[in-house]
Amino acid sequence: MLLPVLILHFLAVLPGEGQRDWDEVRRIAESQHEIVMLLIQNEKFEEVLGETEKIFSMNFPVEYQGLLVEGAEEISDALIHNKQHLLAQKVLDQCLEAVTDADLQSRVCKIKAYLFKKMGDDEEAVNFFRKAIDLEKKSGQP
Amino acid sequence: MECRTCCEALTAFLDGELSGLERRAVEEHLAACSACQENCESLRYSEHLVGAALDEMLAPPSWGRIVPRLEPRPSWLDLRRLFGWAWQPVFLTVVVLAVLLVPGFLENGGGVEDAELEMMLSQYVRERDEMENLHYGIINTEPVGWVYYNPYADHSSSERRNPYSGE
Amino acid sequence: MTNEDKGRKRSSAVSGDQLDVLVAKAKSGDVGAFEQLYHLYSRRIVNYIYRMTGSRAEADDLTQETFIQAFRKLDTLKENTKFQSWLFRIAQNQVYQEYRGKRPQIDSIDEEDGPELTDAQKLATPSGTPENQILASELRELINQVIGELPEKYREVFVLSALHRFSYQEICEIVGRSLASVKSDIHRARVQVRDRIKAYLGENYGMSNLL
Numbered sequence A: 001m002l003l004p005v006l007i008l009h010f011l012a013v014l015p016g017e018g019q020r021d022w023d024e025v026r027r028i029a030e031s032q033h034e035i036v037m038l039l040i041q042n043e044k045f046e047e048v049l050g051e052t053e054k055i056f057s058m059n060f061p062v063e064y065q066g067l068l069v070e071g072a073e074e075i076s077d078a079l080i081h082n083k084q085h086l087l088a089q090k091v092l093d094q095c096l097e098a099v100t101d102a103d104l105q106s107r108v109c110k111i112k113a114y115l116f117k118k119m120g121d122d123e124e125a126v127n128f129f130r131k132a133i134d135l136e137k138k139s140g141q142p
Numbered sequence B: 001m002e003c004r005t006c007c008e009a010l011t012a013f014l015d016g017e018l019s020g021l022e023r024r025a026v027e028e029h030l031a032a033c034s035a036c037q038e039n040c041e042s043l044r045y046s047e048h049l050v051g052a053a054l055d056e057m058l059a060p061p062s063w064g065r066i067v068p069r070l071e072p073r074p075s076w077l078d079l080r081r082l083f084g085w086a087w088q089p090v091f092l093t094v095v096v097l098a099v100l101l102v103p104g105f106l107e108n109g110g111g112v113e114d115a116e117l118e119m120m121l122s123q124y125v126r127e128r129d130e131m132e133n134l135h136y137g138i139i140n141t142e143p144v145g146w147v148y149y150n151p152y153a154d155h156s157s158s159e160r161r162n163p164y165s166g167e
Numbered sequence C: 001m002t003n004e005d006k007g008r009k010r011s012s013a014v015s016g017d018q019l020d021v022l023v024a025k026a027k028s029g030d031v032g033a034f035e036q037l038y039h040l041y042s043r044r045i046v047n048y049i050y051r052m053t054g055s056r057a058e059a060d061d062l063t064q065e066t067f068i069q070a071f072r073k074l075d076t077l078k079e080n081t082k083f084q085s086w087l088f089r090i091a092q093n094q095v096y097q098e099y100r101g102k103r104p105q106i107d108s109i110d111e112e113d114g115p116e117l118t119d120a121q122k123l124a125t126p127s128g129t130p131e132n133q134i135l136a137s138e139l140r141e142l143i144n145q146v147i148g149e150l151p152e153k154y155r156e157v158f159v160l161s162a163l164h165r166f167s168y169q170e171i172c173e174i175v176g177r178s179l180a181s182v183k184s185d186i187h188r189a190r191v192q193v194r195d196r197i198k199a200y201l202g203e204n205y206g207m208s209n210l211l
Helices: A002-011 A022-041 A045-056 A062-081 A085-098 A102-119 A122-139 B003-014 B020-032 B034-053 B063-069 B076-107 B114-141 C016-027 C031-053 C056-072 C080-099 C119-124 C130-149 C152-162 C168-175 C179-205
Strands: none
Touching (some): A062 A102, A062 B114, A085 A102, A122 B114, B003 B020, B003 C179, B020 B034, B034 C179, B063 C056, C016 C031, C016 C080, C031 C056, C031 C080, C031 C152, C080 C168, C130 C152, C152 C168, C152 C179, C168 C179
């Protein structure tokens, strides 16, 4: 099972200098997402953050940042299922740094609120949910 | 094509939303796999039952109730027509009042009340729990586990490779 | 095989060109043209909102609000042929504003309120034994309940797909999510609904092998 992980890791092109067209960015993100999901499936949790950072540091254009949130959601769901709540929080924090749109930030804050609730920290859960609502209002979305 | 890939694609297959290549891959797999064929037929029949049960039964409100309310917002020109030479001071007064009053309103909690926030958060947590159970419930009931989607995969090309096919 | 080949795609009341002309006229202030648009799409909108809110009264009110908003903001619609998706997006926003965080409690609809049963409904409601008719009626109630209990994110795409027969691309435009997300959620919702129906048939009629 580790062989595909190693092959994908070897083939993944790390972000570099200069402009890069969207298709290349997308393909890199696609590969990295596969790597992350494989790591989680194989319970190699200590390597997850390093790989997710590669996705979130790629400066996605604003119109595609929704994919970052969907990817973060998929990854955090998988981590929650594996009881890795703290790690899921860190992945979401990475995503929060990467998205600039208020509506997207609101979605991430809601997931963080959910996570804190699951971790038993009601106060932080409420704080993040309130932040999410404020961001929604700011973005003008319902 | 593996069973898990086929299962995840079945709904899109039944809806005619797969590319030609993907559709043929699913058809070939279904011809060879009785478990997936059964899964497909049960989804198809369930869709038939749902389609028959759901219908656009509710009649809409009559047009007569809408007409009196169809007033476009006043345009900039209309404001000038309405207030004549006085529109500028009126507009400026409104702006000044808004600047003075809104911060005070916000400070006093113009946002969501705590109780309402708690209720919304509880509802959100419940819905996410259900989605989690749904997703991982599917993993447990369908032939092979670990089903997920890759949001970065390219879905724009009509004859693209299925990202889960392993082809 | 496209949606059309599979006979799944809903029949369109107007062609793209006709819609383009109607919307253009409505944009220029022609209330008669907007009335035609209302008659073309209001039934779909009211039934969509009903499925999302569970309330006939709210469906009525929010349908009115949807069309009023649409009339006011018609100038913001860039592609006239995307009118339907755009209208559903407005309806969706209306539902969110009213019903954010709430779970629908489905009001029942009497058959007198709607059109005569379609052929598909008659098939699902065999005129054979009273037991079959009871089963069909219970199934309908169950399906309505199951849909109401779906998480909102799944319910909206399920209703747009199963009831209104939008293509996945159109659903993406309405709900503002990626194709991958929509595809995945439709599948999960359908499996959930299938499993509930199967469990019900098994528990109450020993018919779980029907699905």
